Amino acid sequence: MAEPTRDAVFADSSVQIARTIREPAMRARINAWLAQYKLKISGLVAIQEFKNRVLRDIAYLLDKLHKTGSYRDTLDYVTNVLPRPQERKRNICVTVLHRILERRPDGELTERARLYLRTLLMHGTNQVIAQLDYVAPTISCYWALVPVQERRRYVSYDLGHKFCSKSNRQCQIGASLAAKQDVCVELLNFLKALPADRTTGELGSAASFLERIVNGNALANIFAEEPCWTAGDLLLALSSERVPAFYTMNYRESQAYCDFFNQDLSVRPNDPAQDERTFPKKTKPWPTL
Amino acid sequence: MSYIPSPGTGSEGLQPQVHGYVSVRKLTESQGARSTYYEASDRTGQYRRPSRSDRPPVQAPPGMGVTPTSLTAELEHAQRLLRTCEATADELVDASDPVDAALLGSLLLNTLEELWRHRFSREADWSEAINILQITLAGTEFETLERDKRLTLAKIFARGRLLRSVSRSDLDQVLGLLSKGGFDIWRGLELGPEDRT
Numbered sequence: 001m002a003e004p005t006r007d008a009v010f011a012d013s014s015v016q017i018a019r020t021i022r023e024p025a026m027r028a029r030i031n032a033w034l035a036q037y038k039l040k041i042s043g044l045v046a047i048q049e050f051k052n053r054v055l056r057d058i059a060y061l062l063d064k065l066h067k068t069g070s071y072r073d074t075l076d077y078v079t080n081v082l083p084r085p086q087e088r089k090r091n092i093c094v095t096v097l098h099r100i101l102e103r104r105p106d107g108e109l110t111e112r113a114r115l116y117l118r119t120l121l122m123h124g125t126n127q128v129i130a131q132l133d134y135v136a137p138t139i140s141c142y143w144a145l146v147p148v149q150e151r152r153r154y155v156s157y158d159l160g161h162k163f164c165s166k167s168n169r170q171c172q173i174g175a176s177l178a179a180k181q182d183v184c185v186e187l188l189n190f191l192k193a194l195p196a197d198r199t200t201g202e203l204g205s206a207a208s209f210l211e212r213i214v215n216g217n218a219l220a221n222i223f224a225e226e227p228c229w230t231a232g233d234l235l236l237a238l239s240s241e242r243v244p245a246f247y248t249m250n251y252r253e254s255q256a257y258c259d260f261f262n263q264d265l266s267v268r269p270n271d272p273a274q275d276e277r278t279f280p281k282k283t284k285p286w287p288t289l
Numbered sequence: 290m291s292y293i294p295s296p297g298t299g300s301e302g303l304q305p306q307v308h309g310y311v312s313v314r315k316l317t318e319s320q321g322a323r324s325t326y327y328e329a330s331d332r333t334g335q336y337r338r339p340s341r342s343d344r345p346p347v348q349a350p351p352g353m354g355v356t357p358t359s360l361t362a363e364l365e366h367a368q369r370l371l372r373t374c375e376a377t378a379d380e381l382v383d384a385s386d387p388v389d390a391a392l393l394g395s396l397l398l399n400t401l402e403e404l405w406r407h408r409f410s411r412e413a414d415w416s417e418a419i420n421i422l423q424i425t426l427a428g429t430e431f432e433t434l435e436r437d438k439r440l441t442l443a444k445i446f447a448r449g450r451l452l453r454s455v456s457r458s459d460l461d462q463v464l465g466l467l468s469k470g471g472f473d474i475w476r477g478l479e480l481g482p483e484d485r486t
Contacts, residue, residue, distance in 0.1 A: 020475040027473060058478070097477045100427045115413075115420045116477050122457070123464050127474065130465050153413065 008039035010136075010240035013049035013232065014249035015268060016042060016128060020054055021093045025272035033247065033266065033276055039133045043239030044141035045232055050128055052162050055121055055148065057093045059157050062117045066155050071098070071109035114154045121148055121157060138180070139239040141228055142171030165223040173235075174222035177213050180238055184210050187238075190260045197288040200252050206234040237261065255279070255286050363410040368452055370404050375446040382439045387432035394431025397442070401426070415455040418463050425472045441470025 011019075011034060019030045034040050064074045078094050085091050095113050098104070104112075125148070129135055142164070149158040164171045177184065188210040191203055209231045212218035218225050227235060233250070237257035240246055245264040248254045258265040258279070265279040265286070279286045377397045384390040401423050408416035422445070445451075445466050450459065467474050 021478055021480050023479060024473070024476065027475070054478075091480055093478050093480050095477055096479045097424065100424055100477055112420055112424070113477075115417045116424055119417045119421050119460065119464070120475070120478065123461050126461055127464050127468055131468060 002035070004036055004038045006037045006245065008041055008243050009034065009037040009245040009247050009266075010041045010043070010236075010243040010263075011046070011132070012042070012236050012240075012246070012248045012250070012254070013046040013053075015247050016046050016050050017053050018249060018268065019131075020050070020124075020128070021057075023272065029272050029276075030268060033268065037245070040131070041134045041136055041240070041243055042132050043136050043139055043236050044144040045139060045228055045235045045239065047125065047129065047135065048141045048144035048228055049232060051125060051144065051148075051159060054093065055124055055159055058117050058121045058124070059159060060092070061095060062114065062121065062154065062157070065110060065114055065117070069110065070106055071095070071113050072106045074110075074113075118154050122150065136239045136243075138176060138241070139235045140172035140176045141235075142167040142173075143228075162229060163226050164228055165226060167223070169223065171223070173227050174219055177222070177227070177238075178219055180241075181214070183238065183241065184213050187257075187260055188214055191256065194256060195288075198256060200289065202233060202253050203256055206231055206253075209234065233257070251277070252289055255289075259284060259286065360410060363407055367404060367407040367410055370400050370407070371446065371449075371452050373400050374404075374451075375443075375449075378439075378442040378446045381431070381434075382436070382443050384439075390434065391430075391432045394429060394434070397431075398423070398426060398429075412455060414457060414460045415451065418451060418455055418460050421464065421467070421474060424477050425467055425474055435471070438470050438472065441466055441472065444470075 015030060015034075019027055022030075061074060061078070064077060065071065068074050068077065075094060075098070078092055082092065095117065097109055097113050097116065101109065101112065143160045143162070146160040148160075150156075151158060161167070164173055188207060191199070191207040191210065194203065209218065209225065209227070212225070225231075233253045234257075237246075237254075237260075240257075240263065241261055243263065245266065246254060246258045246261075247266045247268065249268045249270065251265075251267045254265055254267070257263075258281075262281055264281050267277040267279070269275075269277060374397060377393050377400065381390060381393045381397065384393055401419060404419050405416075405423060408419060426442075445463055450463070464474055
């Protein structure tokens, strides 16, 4: 493997998630891109989004396996019985052990899937963190650091909550945002000044949230805002401050944040056959939406 | 003094014996003729759950907490298989000929498969380690396997890592070594093609 030549990159949650549950070609492309960098950085909010997205699916599959007692029935249920993706609230990842371990009876696949899913559930977060060189702690996230609790092996697990308000006021997100008050003011002004062809609904929501933070209204009642849930992209952008490059699958919001933080932006297209789209800071202004 | 082996013991016990439709092999590698542990497979080669002989095993006195003889035999057999994995992985590191590497890789995979059959003799974290190794290595082309990956396999089996009791942190280490070595521990999980939007 070639030695990394670039300094540091911040990988957001879309990349962290795709790196684990997308098809092998996509994973290979992402890993190859990240391998160019000496330092691979991410944020606590990305870890929390990984838990919410990937580990919850794993816990769901494990629960289904327990209830059906059959790998084939579980696979059939998830791929055929559940509504199609566009009708579902979100997509669900499935096990593909039957493709890897061919010609195995259902009983063996069921047992192997149970063990495999439990391994990923209990050790997955550690492994994702271990693949990074640094997890920026500047933007706090209580639930990102709470380990998965095993109530009953292969059956029942507690992944913690999705919402900051359920942290019993232990999450320090309010203090994190208060410490970045100056940056928040500048970012708010930047977002307000964005032309219409560079802004999105999410950027508008982020600007409203920042406005409430800057005014101090939101900070007084930060848990009611559910910042991780409603402003995840913004929090990750704030975590990435001072990292020279940002790697994402989402150009729409990242183009604004990376412009503000003066970062090089790399966008991983949804098609693994395509190369990364790069937007070096020296080539600004970048394309409009 | 007689040197004639008593019936039911000795080298003939090592040969598979066909009883009707089932081929039975006595697992004497670890405990010799004392072993009461057998492996059986039917004519299709389908493996059957290991079973003990009809011969009554030596019973530990009540309260002594001594492991039943059959479990001891199974544990010792599993230890032997793990040592085979260690030696095979070491050999794989230096195998320059692709055919040699492929054969060693096959031996490693087959040994892991045999270890999986003995999963009930060990702790749950150990079984999970064997399972994830099999899932991660399945379909690997050992002929062209990079040296870094070969070294990773050698590290996983080195210093009796899986011989001794495997804890949660040991399993974490195995996963870490696999990931760091370039193996994909997440390969058993995927979004469906229609979900990749």
